[in-house]
Every structure is written in C-alpha cells, then in structure tokens.
Amino acid sequence: MTTSTRDGRNGAATLEQVAKVAGVSRATVSRVVNGSPKVSDDIRRAVEAAVAELGYVPNRAARSLVTRRSDSIGVVIAEPSGRLFTDPFFPRVLRGISAYLSSRDLQLVLLMPAAGETHRTADYLTAGHVDGALLVSLHDDDPLPGRIAEAGIPMVVSPRPRRPLAASYVDVDNAGGAHSAVAHLVGNGRRVVATIAGPQDMAPGVDRLTGYREALRDARLPSEPDLEAVADFTQEGGAVAMERLLKARPDIDAVFAASDQMAAGALSVLAASGRRVPEDVAIVGFDDSAVATTTSPALTSVRQPVEEMGEEMARLLVAAVERSDPAPRRVILATQLIRRASSAGRRVP
Amino acid sequence: MTTSTRDGRNGAATLEQVAKVAGVSRATVSRVVNGSPKVSDDIRRAVEAAVAELGYVPNRAARSLVTRRSDSIGVVIAEPSGRLFTDPFFPRVLRGISAYLSSRDLQLVLLMPAAGETHRTADYLTAGHVDGALLVSLHDDDPLPGRIAEAGIPMVVSPRPRRPLAASYVDVDNAGGAHSAVAHLVGNGRRVVATIAGPQDMAPGVDRLTGYREALRDARLPSEPDLEAVADFTQEGGAVAMERLLKARPDIDAVFAASDQMAAGALSVLAASGRRVPEDVAIVGFDDSAVATTTSPALTSVRQPVEEMGEEMARLLVAAVERSDPAPRRVILATQLIRRASSAGRRVP
DNA sequence: GCGTCGTGTGAGAGCGCTCTCACGATGTCG
C-alpha cells in the first residue's frame, strides 16, 4: 500500500486513474473489474494491484447509466397488516432477503408505503429504479402486482396470491402446518376441536382453515360450522371468536388458532370461563412467535422458516432478473410443530 | 394524453425528448424538473405538459453521476440484538424512517449485516453509495460509527451512544420512563421495589437503571444492590434474574423490568413461587410491546414513540446532508406509562 | 511467404443528466 488511499468519496479513484497506474487502458481495467475471461494473467495481476493500491470502487451510478440496470431490488412491505406491530415477522423476512442480496452485491431498497400510496409506489417501481420487486404480505385486492406485471418488472410475492397472477411466489405449507396441529390435538385424545381461522381474504387464512378441515376429515371427525370462527389474526379478534365458539359449543376440548396472537386472546377467554388449559381445553397457535412463550401456559405452535422464505424470494427474483426468465415458479416451505404446555397431556374423560 | 406513454423502462422518455416535445432546450427542461425559479410561467407550463404527456421520470443514475449524490440513505440494523426476533421494534422504526425519506424522495437502502460483516458494511457505506447513514441499535463496541465518521459521511445513531461520538443521535427518555414506572409503583404503596435491569453495555440498559435509582431516591427509599439484577432483555434472562432477586429478597413487593420480555419471564417465576400479581407483587415492563397484552395479568409498561424516533432520525440526517452541517444534535423523546393489571390496586399490608 | 484466423488490447462513442457560460432581449439610468 502506498500513499494514495481512498479518502472518503470525493477523492474516489476512477477507472481512468487505475488504468494509468496499471499502465493499461480503461477498457482493460473494466474487463478485470467485471471478471472478463479475456485478459492475460500478468495484466490482470497488474490491474488488481492498482485497484488495491488506489482503493478503487466502481461508481454505481456511472455503471447503471450504461448498463441500464440499477443493481437494486425493491422490497415492498405493505400497510400495517396487524402483523407489522405484533410479531417480528418482517425483520426476519428482511434478514433472509438481505442476506441473499448482499451476497450478490445487490442493493435492498425498502418501501413501506402508507395507506393510499399504492399509486406512488407503483410509479416508483415501474420507473426503472429497481431491477425487480419483492412484495411481502399484500392483500388480495392490492393493485400493485398488476401494475408491476404490466410494466414487465420481474417480481416475486409472498404469501401465495389468491388471484391468478403471473408471478413467482414463495409460501409456507399453511395447510400442512394446520393439518399437523390438528392431528396432534386429535392424537392427544381431543374430540371436539374448534378453530379460530384467519381472515379469508388472504391465502394463509384460507389455507390454514383448509388444513384444519382436512385433518378433521382424515381423523373421521365431523367438520361443523359451529366449530369454526373467523377472526383477523389479532388478539382481540381471537378473544371475541373464542367467546362465540364457547357459546355455540360449550363442549369444545381443543382449539386450533391460526395465529399465536389469536391463541393468546382465546387463552384469556378460556381462563375467564373457568376452563383449564390444557386439562379441559388444549390449544395450538401458529407462527411460533415471541408471544407463544410468554403466555401461560406456553403455546404449542406451528413454526415457519421465515428467514428462509425471504432468502428464497430473493433467490427466485434474482434468477428471473438475470435470465429474464418469465416462467413463474412456486416454492412451498415446510413447517414444524413446536410442542409446549398448552396442548400437553391428555384429556381425562 | 396522446399515443406516447411510458412503456416499462426501456422506452423511458429522456430529457431530450421532453425538450423536443415542449420546443425548448434540454437545460430548460432540467430547470423545470428541478424547480428552478428562473423559468417563465408559460414555458414552465409547456414543459410540465410535455413531462406529463411522455410520463417522464428523471434517470436517477444519470443525475447521480453528475451531482455526485446518490439520493439514498443507508439504514443499518445490527446483528440480532435479541430484540430483532422478539418485538416489532425495527419494523416500526423503519416505518418512521421510510415515511420521512419517501416524502423527500430519498431511497432507503437497508443493510442488515450478519455477524462479522462490519467491515464489509463500512466499506459499502464509505464507498459513496449513500449520502448518509442511520445506525440503529449498535453495540457500544461496534467499530462502524468510527469508520463512518472517519470517512466524513453524515450519520445519525440511536440509541444514545455511550462512548463520545461526533454524531447526532435520537433516543427516548429512558431514565424518565423508568422513573415514572417506579414512581407509579411507589405511589401504589409498594415499598420493596426491585429492578431487572438491561445489559449495561447499552445506553437503554444503563439509563433505565439510573431512572430506577433516582426514583427510589426521590421517594426516600433505600437503593440496595440486593434489589438490582442485570439481565439481557430476554424472557429467559428475566426469569433467571427474578429467581435471583426472590432468593435474596423474598419480601419484594414490586418489580420494574427494563423490557416487557424480561417482565414476562419474571411473571412466570413469580407465579411458580406462589405469589399473586398484582396482589403480592406488582410489576411494570418497558416497551409496551405486543407481549404486554398477552401475559396474564397484562403488563403495565412504558411506551416509547418508536415511529417518531425513526422519523426524527431521518429528519436530522437529511438536514445534515443538505446543509453539510457537522454540528451534532441530540433529540430525546418522551415516554408514556400505560397502566394495566400487573400493577393495579394497592397492596394490603 | 502470404493469406487467414484467433486472441488480447486500445480507441472512442455515448448512456441521461446538470451546470457553467455565453448570448439575446428587455429594462434602467444618467
């Protein structure tokens, strides 16, 4: 290392300077920096030495200008879907996304549009500021995916969109997770298994309900409307749903809630009604969030590989951007049932 | 609107084309787009019409290349500080940051470096890819702020750094919040008030402990080492600390925990020891996170204006970038005590 | 020994924008 090191930003070295130091042309330095194979070994070494000496970092703007790629990916996290404020789902997805993008030297541009900013967000994404978009947790009626598809920008969404959409998606096996939860309850001797379902305008809500029904059918238990209450993934919603269920069917001996938050709400209602958990009523949640361990008793819950989802989304998107491969792909990740006290033991008849 | 609309990205209109349609020069269009005052009204209108007609959006890369500004801000969220996975603090801060940046048409580039990537992150930030940096929740020994300061990149950190640092910061009034929590407990007739403190290598941990001590002093209650246990903001840590406290001082009648997670851990230990909350022992948490309402009883907690913190950080940073004003500023936001069942009522002596 | 090819390198154009500077038109003053 000699005298000249990078000094902040304004003194940043340019290709030109590296070329002069290495005694080659600008074009050759560019080739080395971009890993072109058609450079002789000795020249490559000379250039690399010059790059190191000057602390050269390519100017992204200049490169983008000519390549017409921004080397950045937009990540859209939609308006507070309750989830935003109650469990650390988003940071974990972002971690997964970030890990993959940074390994590929891509920028993660985060967009958290407020309500009513859909238009603005779509404008931004379609203006060529990003090479692709990752859409997390949109509602089914959001016009964003449509606008992006129209503009021909590659995208990957999660969860599974319920309307047909020419886009790749990544999701967890919601139905399978619900199925395993209910099978677990039935396996413990429960016979009157209710569910507090999530909102039916999002795939996770729908799929978890489907999984519940299929598990009952597989266990040859009747699936009754009385045993199903739809709520909104929140604690308050879960509490209200539980009250409704108990009123209709006081003989309930197990509950599968489609989120931990709703399970927590149900728990307080069960306690208030004088029922013991898990002795009288067993309960299983979904998400395996922080809440699951703070309730008493702690919640059995379905864990999803959240970071992995983010990583997989990023991987699919980058592949689509690079190969400009329009064939949509689907990735479904497995869930895992985490057993805790809320569904322990076996009911004594 | 005529035939020519923007078609995705490649067909994007350029200044040149807008100029031709409007019948003026490229320079004039540039002036209009950038809001220069020295353009006559009729020409301005003509240009604006042409811009609308062509759906013109300035090319960020080209602009950056000449202005030598990236119009983007780096936001660094450090390695899982526990907090990342247990409460929705980060999404909320990000929301605040995002809201302000998008109002100023600035890109939010998110960095979530994994352990050991500090060097890489610093390289990125100092390479001129961003105009400024927001550092959230770093540990005191993180070398990142130093590197950034060295490179002369504007930055704002949160929480308050404990080592002297020539940077602006935003934080909540941790000491004040803790003080109000303890005053509340004392006001309810509690006399043996313990605390489960946070890690002492971060300002929030230190400041909340300080607030606790000051409140005891103000209430003319003795501050005893026996009544203080340090934990790590997690539920497990809180449980262990509570056990330690009970062993040393079985007569404890109130606990101030520096996080809701720790309060939740303490709650389970108190229950296991046969103590009733709030009748025998009252407890107050900090953060007012989702956990606070799922425990039983629900936790009284100190609420912090998280979104506001993010917004304020962004505001300070943008001001520093624009005015290249190196004078560090400090902003401390007020907290609010949210009363719930865990500290209700009054002890019957 | 001359054409032909392949291979590594350099010259140069140009990506879309901003910004300085020059210039013509208009207004102001002595």
Add this chain to the structure above:
DNA sequence: CGACATCGTGAGAGCGCTCTCACACGACGC
C-alpha cells in the same frame, strides 16, 4: 440615446462507466 444591468434561455462540456469495433500480433495452413 447609449451604456449597462438583469433575466431567461440555449449550447456544450463532461460526470465514470461499458461496449463495440478496429487493430496489432502471433499461430497456422497452403
């Protein structure tokens, strides 16, 4: 009525990079 500001506009350079194309050079075949 000429000298001089003032103001709005246009011409043109140049930001740092990539990429096409031409060229020099050695290897090869006839």
